[in-house]
Amino acid sequence: MTPWHDLVVGGLLITPFVGYALAALLGTLVLWPLLRRVRVLRGLARTPFAASALYLCVLALLLVLA
Structure with a gap:
């Protein structure tokens, strides 16, 4: 993978x-309406705390997988 x-x-x-922050x-x-549904x-x-936690989890996942 190219850095x-x-x-x-x-x-x-x-x-x-x-870029990672925007992708998160x-x-x-995308995930928030699915969780609401x-x-x-x-x-x-x-x-709001749940939304912040979800954002941080998605961001951490992107950073780990990158």
């Missing part, structure tokens, strides 16, 4: 972590 290199946009270096955000936005979120009192 990611910094992306240059208008003279600004963007690290690969930004996209993955979270399966009614996993029904028993949670604080859904």
